[in-house]
Structure formats: structure tokens, C-alpha cells
Amino acid sequence: MLVRQFDIVDGEIGVLGLKHQMLPVNLLKGFSSIDASKSYSICKESMKEDIKQYSQKLGVDGQGLLKNLVNIFDLFGLGDLEIEDVNTESKTAILKIIDKNFRDNYTADDKICHTVTAGILAGMFSFVFSDDMNCIEVQCMAFGYDSCKFMVKKEF
Numbered sequence: 001m002l003v004r005q006f007d008i009v010d011g012e013i014g015v016l017g018l019k020h021q022m023l024p025v026n027l028l029k030g031f032s033s034i035d036a037s038k039s040y041s042i043c044k045e046s047m048k049e050d051i052k053q054y055s056q057k058l059g060v061d062g063q064g065l066l067k068n069l070v071n072i073f074d075l076f077g078l079g080d081l082e083i084e085d086v087n088t089e090s091k092t093a094i095l096k097i098i099d100k101n102f103r104d105n106y107t108a109d110d111k112i113c114h115t116v117t118a119g120i121l122a123g124m125f126s127f128v129f130s131d132d133m134n135c136i137e138v139q140c141m142a143f144g145y146d147s148c149k150f151m152v153k154k155e156f
């Protein structure tokens with residue numbers, strides 16, 4: 001379904017009506033290393049706005065968006081997202097991501113984890129739970145794990 005919402009016209013990439021840019025992995029790595037909490041906040045606030053437009057285009061609310069979240073995340077090329085647990089009452093979620101690009105380009109020496117991804121997930125789940133949510137990475141492939149694990153909660 002999302003494939004029909006993807007277009008490239010005159011060098012501009014559009015996804016669900018929003019303009020996108022594809023950037024090299026190393027550029028994202030550089031951005032992530034500047035200031036982890038700043039890059040997290042920028043990604044979260046930006047995604048909180050953009051996710052409203054995605055859902056409008058799809059004609060879904062927060063719960064409807066949840067069903068499309070994996071597909072939207074897929075388009076970002078940030079890895080395979082698996083939603084392990086979602087609790088709409090306690091507003092918590094546990095997510096697993098296998099990001100082969102990250103695994104192949106980062107090491108523990110880089111001293112960066114998925115802060116950009118965590119920010120994006122915080123923004124997405126802020127819409128899903130209609131609240132200001134946060135997300136932290138509790139385990140990262142950069143430290144030798146098979147997958148990265150993220151927790152979504154209002155506060156940590």
C-alpha cells in the first residue's frame with residue numbers, strides 16, 4: 001500500500017505527500033555524533049509534526065497508524081522494526097530493530113547508539129498514544145547484540 005504513496009519526481013522524493021531526502025549512512029553517523037540529546041530532540045519534534053501528515057494522508061488515527069508504523073519506518077531505511085509489545089493503557093512499547101547498516105558501519109568505539117532512531121520513535125509514539133512520549137535504546141547492535149531494543153514511555 002505504501003509503495004503507491006512513494007514517488008520520485010524531478011529528483012524529489014515524496015512519501016505520503018511529504019518531501020524526503022535519502023542520505024548516505026556516514027552522514028547520519030556524523031549527525032548522530034554531534035550531540036546525542038540535541039539530535040534526539042530534533043528528530044522527535046520533527047517526527048511529531050510529520051507523523052500527523054502521514055496519518056492524515058492514510059486517513060488513520062493513532063491506533064490506525066500503529067498498523068502502518070512498520071511500513072513507514074521501513075521507508076526510512078533505518079532497519080527492520082518489530083513491535084514486540086504495545087500497551088495503550090500504560091502508554092508503553094517495546095520495539096526491536098535489526099539495522100544491518102548500523103551494524104556494518106558502527107562500533108562501540110563510535111560511542112553512539114541509535115539516538116536518531118529513538119527520537120523518530122518517540123515522535124511516532126507521541127502520535128500513537130496522543131501524549132508527549134520518550135524513547136530510549138536499552139540494547140544496541142553496536143555493542144555486539146543481535147538486535148537493538150527500544151523502550152517507549154512517557155518518562156524515564
Ligand SMILES: [Zn+2]
Nearest residue numbers: 114140141148
Ligand atoms: Zn542500536
